[in-house]
Ligand SMILES: Nc1ncnc2c1ncn2[C@@H]1O[C@H](COP(=O)(O)OP(=O)(O)OP(=O)(O)O)[C@@H](O)[C@H]1O
């Protein structure tokens with residue numbers, strides 16, 4: 158049995174009559190200065206979305222039990238929408254999805270019992286204490302009362318927030334909130350844990366900590382992990398990655414497999430004489446060398462191993478050398494032949510962002 | 519339709535209720551504001567208008583402050599209950615609603631939990647107004663407690679259900695201001711809280727007042743507290759409870775359909 162399975166899963170957002178009216182009303186009363194935010198985007202929001210917008214387009218994939226499965230894609234690719242459908246928060250427009258063997262539409266209660274989810278946006282009750290948040294969660298998931306104390310303590314120890322248990326969540330830092338959310342998602346021992354950008358807004362140290370923790374979870378509790386991310390280097394922690402754009406899966410492979418698509422690293426070099434260096438490198442290694450603000454660069458396989466060799470063999474003195482591994486942008490360019498989409502600031506998102514930054518404080 | 523109601527889960531309703539009340543008692547600003555609002559209305563507005571009417575007593579011979587008192591109880595009830603109802607929008611903005619929606623409980627329980635917690639908070643704030651009774655000379659008797667509690671519960675319940683309906687139908691945040699200005703105030707002014715519902719009102723105003731479910735709540739409260747009434751009590755109770763359940767039913771329906 159596959160723990161997650163989707164067949165031609167599709168989500169098309171069609172605005173209801175009510176929300177259309179509401180949008181128009183909002184448009185009428187919007188403060189003139191705010192229009193600046195959406196000038197370039199206005200046609201899109203009003204025309205495209207008016208006719209419906211396909212956020213997830215016919216995707217099919219399967220996830221094995223115990224796997225760490227990643228969804229990698231730019232903003233607006235449809236990652237959160239897919240997770241929302243798998244978590245029964247949104248109804249698919251067409252297609253099917255099964256989680257832990259249950260249909261996400263017809264057996265939603267059973268699906269919900271089997272999953273834990275850490276949302277992209279904060280979802281703690283900031284007026285309650287950490288302990289109360291955990292207790293609330295345990296109660297609505299029907300954990301037996303005599304077990305709640307021990308379980309809550311167990312997850313608090315795991316994330317290292319035991320001393321904070323009786324503090325109001327509003328006082329927590331963003332990273333602490335994130336950790337608490339992860340703890341909360343684990344309370345009811347889910348079979349599948351969904352993590353929507355688990356490391357969003359975290360410092361590198363906490364980020365690493367969370368990844369260690371995710372790996373540990375998989376080993377200790379044998380749970381399946383489904384996560385989304387923007388970062389290729391982060392996606393490398395997964396067993397398999399689906400690259401998604403415009404609601405479609407454009408590649409699905411292991412991290413090594415994806416790397417093979419882009420075997421070459423870029424090397425940036427500054428020497429005492431770049432002209433000479435260019436000629437020398439082109440001759441020796443049969444690569445095209447280009448000039449780049451105050452230096453030269455070229456692409457080569459296995460960049461890390463190449464650098465020592467280059468330094469040994471080059472007759473000129475090297476001032477600096479820099480290695481750049483492929484990123485999500487490069488993978489995108491390779492797979493789709495175009496640059497990653499620009500992030501657009503929509504008015505609503507912008508407003509939410511303000512709210513969020515307030516609530517994250 | 520039947521399935522929607524059968525799927526409510528008592529335990530979940532209780533937990534949601536408990537969370538809302540915990541939050542309420544932590545929010546001291548809200549508690550104090552709910553004491554301040556009736557004070558302002560009764561002591562300033564009430565006393566001022568009372569002065570104006572000193573010579574010509576109100577239609578039934580009560581003085582204006584006594585006439586206004588049930589209206590102010592209703593104001594506090596409706597403010598608190600609508601606010602609690604639409605605070606589902608807050609939960610949505612701050613993300614906590616998703617935590618509730620993804621839990622293995624039905625949306626019907628979520629709507630009912632919020633309606634009951636809102637009703638409770640509203641009743642608490644409604645009873646706060648009685649703290650002012652001694653200052654304006656309204657006499658309270660223990661025997662009136664039960665009928666008062668019943669009618670106040672109905673008003674609070676109706677208001678919260680209306681708030682929940684607004685919250686689940688309107689997708690955005692601005693609803694907060696709209697509700698405060700375009701729902702609470704008109705409902706208050708058109709309920710006979712500040713002026714008597716009599717046949718001398720101009721036609722259009724009279725119909726608006728009759729259409730407002732609050733009118734029947736204010737009328738009942740006034741008959742209990744001051745002994746003045748326009749409609750029969752059974753009629754008032756019937757209209758209010760019918761309206762309350764109807765609104766709640768629609769709220770649950772809309773909430774269940776939204777996905
Ligand atoms: N409720 C909605 N109504 C209409 N359109 C929506 C709705 N929710 C999402 N969308 C649109 O669907 C697309 C996919 O959104 P989604 O949130 O799934 O992206 P994402 O991959 O999670 O992006 P990000 O990395 O920014 O979180 C976006 O273009 C978004 O504008």
Ligand SMILES: [Mg+2]
Nearest residue numbers: 236237277353
């Ligand atoms: Mg997302």
